[in-house]
Amino acid sequence: MSSFVKNLTNGIVRSNPTFILLLGLCPTLAVSTSLDNAVGMTGAVLFVLLTANVIVSLLRRWIPNRVRIPTFIVIIATLVTIVDLALQGFAWSLSQSLGMYIPLIVVNCIILGRAEAFASRNNVRQSVADAIGMSIGFGVAILLISLVRQLLGTGSLEVFSIRLFSVPGLADNPASIFLLPMGAFFVIGILLALFRWMGVSECE
Amino acid sequence: MSELVAIFFGMALVNNMVLVKFLGLCPFFGVSKNLSSAFSMGVAVLLVMLVASAVTWPLFHILLVPSGVEFMRTVIFILVIASLVQIIEMAIKRTNLTLYNALGIYLPLITTNCAVLGITFINIDNEYSFLGSIAAALGAGAGFTLVLVIMSGIRERLDLADTPKVFRGAPIAFIIAGLLGLAFLAFGGMVG
Numbered sequence: 235m236s237s238f239v240k241n242l243t244n245g246i247v248r249s250n251p252t253f254i255l256l257l258g259l260c261p262t263l264a265v266s267t268s269l270d271n272a273v274g275m276t277g278a279v280l281f282v283l284l285t286a287n288v289i290v291s292l293l294r295r296w297i298p299n300r301v302r303i304p305t306f307i308v309i310i311a312t313l314v315t316i317v318d319l320a321l322q323g324f325a326w327s328l329s330q331s332l333g334m335y336i337p338l339i340v341v342n343c344i345i346l347g348r349a350e351a352f353a354s355r356n357n358v359r360q361s362v363a364d365a366i367g368m369s370i371g372f373g374v375a376i377l378l379i380s381l382v383r384q385l386l387g388t389g390s391l392e393v394f395s396i397r398l399f400s401v402p403g404l405a406d407n408p409a410s411i412f413l414l415p416m417g418a419f420f421v422i423g424i425l426l427a428l429f430r431w432m433g434v435s436e437c438e
Numbered sequence: 439m440s441e442l443v444a445i446f447f448g449m450a451l452v453n454n455m456v457l458v459k460f461l462g463l464c465p466f467f468g469v470s471k472n473l474s475s476a477f478s479m480g481v482a483v484l485l486v487m488l489v490a491s492a493v494t495w496p497l498f499h500i501l502l503v504p505s506g507v508e509f510m511r512t513v514i515f516i517l518v519i520a521s522l523v524q525i526i527e528m529a530i531k532r533t534n535l536t537l538y539n540a541l542g543i544y545l546p547l548i549t550t551n552c553a554v555l556g557i558t559f560i561n562i563d564n565e566y567s568f569l570g571s572i573a574a575a576l577g578a579g580a581g582f583t584l585v586l587v588i589m590s591g592i593r594e595r596l597d598l599a600d601t602p603k604v605f606r607g608a609p610i611a612f613i614i615a616g617l618l619g620l621a622f623l624a625f626g627g628m629v630g
Contacts, residue, residue, distance in 0.1 A: 256467065256608060257464075259460070259463040259464070259467075260460045260462075260463050260464075260552045261460075263463070264459065264460040303520075304517070304520060307520060308513065308517070311512050311513040311516050311517075312513060314512055315509060315512050315513060318509070318512065333563075334556065334559045334560070334563060337511075337512045338461075338556060340516050340555065341550045341551065341555050343464060343550060414623075415457060415458045415459075415619055416457070416615075416616040416617070416620050416623070417616070418460070419612045419613065419616030419619060420616040423608075423609045423611075423612030423613040423615075423616065424609070426608055426609040426612065427604045428604075430603075
């Protein structure tokens with residue numbers, strides 16, 4: 235049990251894919267303009283990562299070493315197509331606002347990286363723990379970034395059209411630069427520095 | 439012709455791959471530490487984008503659309519790109535060893551570069567013609583190279599600067615990318 239928990243928590247803090255490993259940044263920064271997008275992206279990544287890890291781990295003895303990367307890519311691409319079609323069918327508006335960043339999960343380094351570095355060497359149980367931990371780590375990071383961007387960029391917090399609260403003053407004159415692409419770079423840069431200052435991660 | 443020019447500059451400057459669409463961030467932060475490797479990486483990406491667009495566009499419109507299986511594009515495109523990268527690598531190795539030594543180590547990395555897969559999707563989503571796709575690929579590649587080279591120039595100077603300890607390395611690179619993005623915002627009204 236202890237190694238299960240260890241693999242699970244590994245992805246959340248110690249090797250957080252976004253803040254420590256700096257992997258899979260493209261979707262994290264691109265869709266973190268609202269909390270809805272962040273929740274949708276986390277769900278999509280969780281499904282693809284978990285299923286890919288389980289399949290790769292089950293097939294690890296049968297996949298020839300020389301063609302393992304193409305095999306992983308085909309498995310991941312199939313899963314991503316499933317997510318893409320499912321979102322188009324059941325959550326049209328979410329699918330529209332995530333746009334091409336859903337099919338681009340195929341080339342998200344986190345998923346291929348975990349298949350190669352973890353699932354192809356460990357059993358299914360540990361791979362499940364790793365996938366869930368990594369997805370939570372990714373989810374925490376993207377939710378934190380979109381929380382900051384949405385709060386500063388619109389002056390209020392909304393999840394799926396439910397208004398949680400709005401900041402007086404800021405809601406009338408929001409700092410909409412944080413919703414622009416460059417806002418994402420500023421937010422992640424400052425968050426990274428903040429984590430180092432707090433001692434969560436180490437300086438270079 | 440003017441439409442093609444508009445697509446080229448639109449992709450290179452206004453909708454820059456790295457700064458606006460957030461594609462290809464891994465090489466952007468990984469390879470932008472010195473000028474010559476940044477330029478080589480940029481050229482390698484430009485080359486692969488060009489060939490990938492030239493192959494995936496006909497594939498989508500001649501094979502996938504008539505068969506009614508457009509949803510297969512993710513699987514097909516990534517396989518095409520992965521094989522193309524291998525073929526380009528072998529071709530360069532046979533024909534030009536100097537070029538291979540300069541670009542060689544970057545080529546395998548490009549398979550998982552989202553900018554390449556991204557441009558093939560953009561070509562389809564924006565309903566560009568074949569020539570339009572070529573112009574878009576050239577523009578995206580040129581824009582990627584431009585930003586990568588600017589970034590590496592800044593980072594070479596940054597090594598000598600007295601950056602606060604917690605900002606050293608990745609955090610300051612992100613802040614600079616944000617400032618570069620602000621600068622590129624000025625191109626906004628240039629092309630429609």
